[in-house]
Amino acid sequence: MSTVEKAISLLNFFTEDEPEWGLSDLARQARFDKATTRRLLVALANSGLVEQHAATRRYQLGASVLRLARVRETHFPLLQVAVPVLREVAAATDETVHLSEFGARGLVTLHVEESSKANRVSVATGQILPLHATASGIAFLAFSPAPLVKSYLRKTPAAFTRHTLVQPARLDDAITAAAARGYSQGEQGFEDGVVSVAAPILGLDGYALGSIAIAMPLSRRTKATTDHHVQAVRGASEKISARLFGEQPSPRQPRVA
Amino acid sequence: MSTVEKAISLLNFFTEDEPEWGLSDLARQARFDKATTRRLLVALANSGLVEQHAATRRYQLGASVLRLARVRETHFPLLQVAVPVLREVAAATDETVHLSEFGARGLVTLHVEESSKANRVSVATGQILPLHATASGIAFLAFSPAPLVKSYLRKTPAAFTRHTLVQPARLDDAITAAAARGYSQGEQGFEDGVVSVAAPILGLDGYALGSIAIAMPLSRRTKATTDHHVQAVRGASEKISARLFGEQPSPRQPRVA
DNA sequence: AACTATCGGATCGAATAATGATCCATGGAT
DNA sequence: ATCCATGGATCATTATTCGATCCGATAGTT
Numbered sequence: 117m118s119t120v121e122k123a124i125s126l127l128n129f130f131t132e133d134e135p136e137w138g139l140s141d142l143a144r145q146a147r148f149d150k151a152t153t154r155r156l157l158v159a160l161a162n163s164g165l166v167e168q169h170a171a172t173r174r175y176q177l178g179a180s181v182l183r184l185a186r187v188r189e190t191h192f193p194l195l196q197v198a199v200p201v202l203r204e205v206a207a208a209t210d211e212t213v214h215l216s217e218f219g220a221r222g223l224v225t226l227h228v229e230e231s232s233k234a235n236r237v238s239v240a241t242g243q244i245l246p247l248h249a250t251a252s253g254i255a256f257l258a259f260s261p262a263p264l265v266k267s268y269l270r271k272t273p274a275a276f277t278r279h280t281l282v283q284p285a286r287l288d289d290a291i292t293a294a295a296a297r298g299y300s301q302g303e304q305g306f307e308d309g310v311v312s313v314a315a316p317i318l319g320l321d322g323y324a325l326g327s328i329a330i331a332m333p334l335s336r337r338t339k340a341t342t343d344h345h346v347q348a349v350r351g352a353s354e355k356i357s358a359r360l361f362g363e364q365p366s367p368r369q370p371r372v373a
Numbered sequence: 374m375s376t377v378e379k380a381i382s383l384l385n386f387f388t389e390d391e392p393e394w395g396l397s398d399l400a401r402q403a404r405f406d407k408a409t410t411r412r413l414l415v416a417l418a419n420s421g422l423v424e425q426h427a428a429t430r431r432y433q434l435g436a437s438v439l440r441l442a443r444v445r446e447t448h449f450p451l452l453q454v455a456v457p458v459l460r461e462v463a464a465a466t467d468e469t470v471h472l473s474e475f476g477a478r479g480l481v482t483l484h485v486e487e488s489s490k491a492n493r494v495s496v497a498t499g500q501i502l503p504l505h506a507t508a509s510g511i512a513f514l515a516f517s518p519a520p521l522v523k524s525y526l527r528k529t530p531a532a533f534t535r536h537t538l539v540q541p542a543r544l545d546d547a548i549t550a551a552a553a554r555g556y557s558q559g560e561q562g563f564e565d566g567v568v569s570v571a572a573p574i575l576g577l578d579g580y581a582l583g584s585i586a587i588a589m590p591l592s593r594r595t596k597a598t599t600d601h602h603v604q605a606v607r608g609a610s611e612k613i614s615a616r617l618f619g620e621q622p623s624p625r626q627p628r629v630a
Numbered sequence: 631a632a633c634t635a636t637c638g639g640a641t642c643g644a645a646t647a648a649t650g651a652t653c654c655a656t657g658g659a660t
Numbered sequence: 661a662t663c664c665a666t667g668g669a670t671c672a673t674t675a676t677t678c679g680a681t682c683c684g685a686t687a688g689t690t
Contacts, residue, residue, distance in 0.1 A: 120416035135448035159377035185442030188434040191392035
């Protein structure tokens with residue numbers, strides 16, 4: 117890990133639950149030397165990414181992250197556009213709805229609207245979704261460039277449950293089916309007892325840039341809810357793409373005959 | 374500048390106006406070697422702070438800045454709280470209203486609501502305001518701990534216009550007056566033809582953590598507008614502190630008799 | 631009051647990672 | 661067809677980071 121990556125990795129310890137850190141605490145948690153941690157924090161503080169509370173000497177995220185987020189959202193307003201749509205879907209289905217975007221580190225959960233039910237599926241923002249084991253991942257792969265899909269399929273997929281698709285042939289079938297139908301279904305592939313449907317969000321090039329998914333406990337699934345969710349998720353996906361680009365991109369698929 | 378600071382300084386080139394950069398361009402602008410710039414960008418990309426558009430090879434801010442901003446705002450919702458108040462003030466006065474926060478790098482403009490008038494004052498978010506030459510700065514100093522004020526006054530202040538207060542005695546007077554009245558007035562100290570009034574935003578410790586200001590062209594100033602602005606800015610400042618902390622902090626001033 | 635543990639921070643020689651001149655392949659522009 | 665700028669890769673040199681150690685302050689504990 118480069119020095120820069122170490123420094124930035126410290127930022128990821130600041131969360132909604134633990135938004136403030138003392139030096140020693142953070143050093144232990146990050147498994148860096150205390151002196152190293154301090155140097156990194158000072159560098160981050162000089163750059164405004166973190167701030168130090170003068171009285172308590174504790175560190176928290178700094179004001180400049182707000183500016184960065186604003187620039188990103190102005191340039192590429194996925195969240196602004198998608199969150200209201202997610203809310204609608206969550207309201208219409210009363211199940212957990214989540215949005216993910218594909219970046220360098222994989223398919224990252226950007227936003228979650230949770231169901232109001234007590235028995236609901238919880239997803240953490242920032243979580244990285246395994247492409248082969250989630251409905252979101254399959255939907256994404258089904259509308260991704262062939263080389264990306266191929267290179268991903270070369271890796272041996274990890275099994276998270278007894279239901280995770282690990283045989284390349286089965287995975288391939290799932291992707292082909294999703295490409296043909298325009299949506300994917302998850303069957304307890306990532307966590308037991310959780311099923312979901314997902315649709316890709318297409319970029320201007322016609323390839324998926326992320327996906328939107330509805331997840332529910334298996335116990336609640338019926339034919340009717342599934343159909344409803346498929347409709348909801350496809351409608352939402354189209355709405356988001358359309359609002360992002362002013363038009364609905366025409367899909368490009370890696371494996372269409 | 375440390376390696377980490379160099380890397381992060383690259384982030385500041387991504388703005389609303391120039392949200393995407395090519396490698397060579399950015400290297401020239403930042404005055405880093407191209408190879409160095411690339412290494413830094415790769416490190417930033419691995420951390421999710423920037424992303425590279427696969428087709429154009431250009432870089433833009435990444436998805437993880439959104440997460441960081443959300444954590445910061447959840448923990449310390451200055452913007453969430455203040456922006457609606459700024460909007461009210463902007464609506465009531467139809468002049469440019471801006472919010473700033475004091476951090477490691479100085480008094481930074483966090484948010485701006487511009488007047489709808491053609492002849493208006495424009496302020497850039499992210500701009501660093503000189504403490505001695507702006508109403509915001511004087512308001513901040515008037516409610517800052519004595520050592521901070523003293524150490525700042527030791528530096529020789531830069532003159533931005535003929536009207537900038539540069540004599541320590543005059544500056545001191547301005548700060549004392551602002552401390553006594555609870556607001557400050559700017560008289561073309563930073564830019565010719567611009568006047569403003571500002572009030573501090575107090576933290577729980579009773580010291581200022583930033584300030585809010587209304588700026589207008591000198592040509593529009595009358596006794597009546599000034600009075601109105603003073604009222605508006607003080608009311609807004611109190612409202613923001615109160616909403617942030619559930620109560621209005623009692624001010625602590627460095628130089629009260 | 632003395633002791634102890636832990637905190638944030640500072641120091642400095644050794645170890646490592648950053649640097650940048652140089653090269654390469656690609657793709658527009660003239 | 662040629663030229664130039666682009667993004668990216670290489671590697672010996674060098675500057676920076678690393679971390680064991682020390683320090684003073686604070687807060688419990690005995």
